[in-house]
Amino acid sequence: MVQIPIKLPGDAGKPQEWAMIELQGTLETRHPVPFSGRFIGDLHFTHKDVPVLIIGHHILYGKLVSLEKPYGILVKDRQADTAHASYTITAIIRKKLLFKNRPKPIIANVPKKL
């Protein structure tokens, strides 16, 4: 039977806590370019702590959600021997910013017709 242990990183104690932004749909660029290093958007919070994300021509209002079942981020340990595969939990995600509403398009100012 295949047995794959899931471990915490070393003796570092508690795993780090990371966060997540969840968006309805997918992120696309206008031109097919690699995403690496690219700017996504600005994240603001209102005074009532509502997250506001501005991506390109879209503004999104979301909410902070505590996950009932947190996510563990599993990274496969580098090992030559596949028979002894193992995973390390590098971080745990307990909270996410969920943007499930339809993004509102930002409409640039156009001169009104009289």
Added chain:
Amino acid sequence: MEANESINTRSLEDIASVLDFAKLDRSEIKSETQSVYFSEHLDSESFRLLELDKAVLEAIENGEKVVLRGDKEDCAVLCTDSQTFEVKQGEISNAMLILPNIHFGPELSTNDEPSVRYNEFTFNELLDLVQGSENEINTALHKMQALIIDGYWRVLDFDFLVQVMGHLLQLCDENDWTHSDIDYHKLNEDKVCRFFAEQILKHARKFNLSQFLSTWEKSVPEGMKTSLYQLEGLALIDRDSTPEVISYMTVDTLPEDMDERFNFLFRMKEKWSLADITPYIKDLETDKMDVTAMLTKVARASMSQGIKVYNSRKPLT
């Protein structure tokens, strides 16, 4: 999404103009903005997200053994010391962005100045990117004169340093600290002189040595004395050319591989004295091989004008 924006390039003005465009008033939001970027080393395939049931999470945190088990024809299960869970693979159509250091609304500062926080490299992320031990990375960061600003390692822009140095010297001058007898109030003469030399050399590739020396001497604060030893590892002096020249060369721009390093150095200059070459190879020293041992391996020693000099043992490539 603009094609040419990358980490660090967003200014408060950029953010303000987007807010303006989105008709979102500054007064409606907290002063701190977090700009989100894709990682430079984006690799979604290298990790998996595992939804952790409360019992599983507790088991992991308590250091229990948690193991995925299954044969080819089985469904995979996850076992803690005392329980078994079925593992299902899920597909989610939503985009999930994982952020190592984001701050949620309640954690944000409430100061009034607009500010921006980038999702950048912290030390832990450096550990992921650099193949070195913590101590080695720390030493390298120290050597680079990197410093931590708001939890992120940064290197100050040279022109900014020039500005700061200008203010600092002016302040010292106004308070007459330059000639202070108190040790901890004294500027480090060697470091200040070296800094001024770097300022002169950085923009010129090669410099007539005697011209450089007089310019340098005049550039440093009154009372400070320039000396060639202050330029160790910063500049290379060629005494064989006429007139003698000095050029800007720092060790961090040289190849890391030992063979390539020596090849590069010997192409630069055929014969090196021990004192001249040491700052450019010192960082390659290991427990087993110090500077002299390295030179014995790759170079041949000879005497030139009463000084021991080294040239390459093998033909240069």
